[in-house]
Structure formats: C-alpha cells, structure tokens
Amino acid sequence: TAAKLADFLADHPGVAQVRYPGRNDHPHRAIFEKQMTSGGTLVSFSFAGGQDAAFRALNKLQTIAISNNLGDAKSLVCHPATTTHRALSEEERASMGLDESWVRLSIGLEDANDLIADVVSALDGAKTE
Numbered sequence: 001t002a003a004k005l006a007d008f009l010a011d012h013p014g015v016a017q018v019r020y021p022g023r024n025d026h027p028h029r030a031i032f033e034k035q036m037t038s039g040g041t042l043v044s045f046s047f048a049g050g051q052d053a054a055f056r057a058l059n060k061l062q063t064i065a066i067s068n069n070l071g072d073a074k075s076l077v078c079h080p081a082t083t084t085h086r087a088l089s090e091e092e093r094a095s096m097g098l099d100e101s102w103v104r105l106s107i108g109l110e111d112a113n114d115l116i117a118d119v120v121s122a123l124d125g126a127k128t129e
Contacts, residue, residue, distance in 0.1 A: 001112040005105070006043045008116050014053065014123040016101060019044040041107040042070065049126070051100030054079060056126035058103065063110060063118040070106035075115055077105045 006020035018025075021032040022039025032039070047053040058066055058077060067076040068083045078084065081100045085093055093099065107115065 001110075001115065002041050002043050002107040003039050004112045005107065005115055005119070006039070006045075009043065009045050009119065012120070012123060014048050014057070014127065016046040016048045043105045043107065044102055045105070046099065046101040047103070047126075049101070051079075051081070053126050054101055054103055057119075057122040060122040060125040061118055062121070063114055064105065070104060072106065073109050075106060075108040075110055077103050079103050 002020065003022045006018050006023055009015045010018045010023070010025075020026060020039050020043045021028065021036060023029075026032060047057065049056075058079065061077065064075040064077050066078065068078055070076050070078060079100075080098055080102060081093060084104075085096075085098060088096075
C-alpha cells in the first residue's frame with residue numbers, strides 16, 4: 001500500500017517530492033537494497049505550495065488522521081517541522097532536507113485505493129482555497 005501511494009504521489013502536480021525507500025529515486029536506494037526487502041509503511045512527501053498548502057490539505061483528510069505519533073493499524077500523518085522536529089532550528093531542518101512543506105504518512109491497514117482517494121481529495125481541495 002505504501003509503495004502504491006508513493007508512486008501515485010510522485011506523479012501528482014500538488015506534490016513537489018516523495019521519499020520512499022522502495023522507489024528508485026530515493027537518495028539512499030543502495031542502502032535499501034542491502035538491508036530491506038520492502039520499503040516499509042512510511043512515506044514522506046512535500047507539497048508544491050509549501051506549508052500553507054500542506055496545512056490546507058491535511059485539514060481536508062477524512063480517512064487519514066493527523067497525529068504526532070506514527071505507526072498504528074490506522075493511517076496517520078504528521079507535520080514534522082511543527083511537531084517532531086520543532087525544537088530544531090530552520091537551518092538544522094534545512095540541512096536534513098526538511099522544510100515546512102514536508103509531511104510523514106504512516107500507512108495503516110486501510111485499502112490503498114481508499115487512501116489514494118483521501119489524499120487526492122485533500123490535495124485537490126487544498127488548491128481551491
């Protein structure tokens with residue numbers, strides 16, 4: 001499910017960049033190939049419209065819940081710059097490639113198509129505001 005969602009997000013015009021270890025474009029693909037057999041359940045992506053677009057889209061999600069903690073049977077999403085990495089300076093976050101447009105999505109047990117539909121609705125709804 002995470003791989004399917006990552007591939008979908010990579011082609012969406014509202015998404016600037018996707019990070020998922022199972023994708024060929026991941027910056028640490030060689031490490032993934034040595035250590036893993038699948039990409040796992042965490043997908044990170046940045047919004048083309050920055051933090052404002054990210055917040056608008058996150059607020060429109062219906063299936064995926066916003067949370068500071070990831071890893072559950074249900075899909076959860078967080079905004080690291082204002083939660084898990086908020087104590088870091090903007091420069092420290094930038095050195096990690098983490099700006100205000102990034103979110104982390106932890107995939108749960110929901111159907112992949114339901115999650116894709118939720119994300120599409122949120123991305124498309126965020127454009128109209």
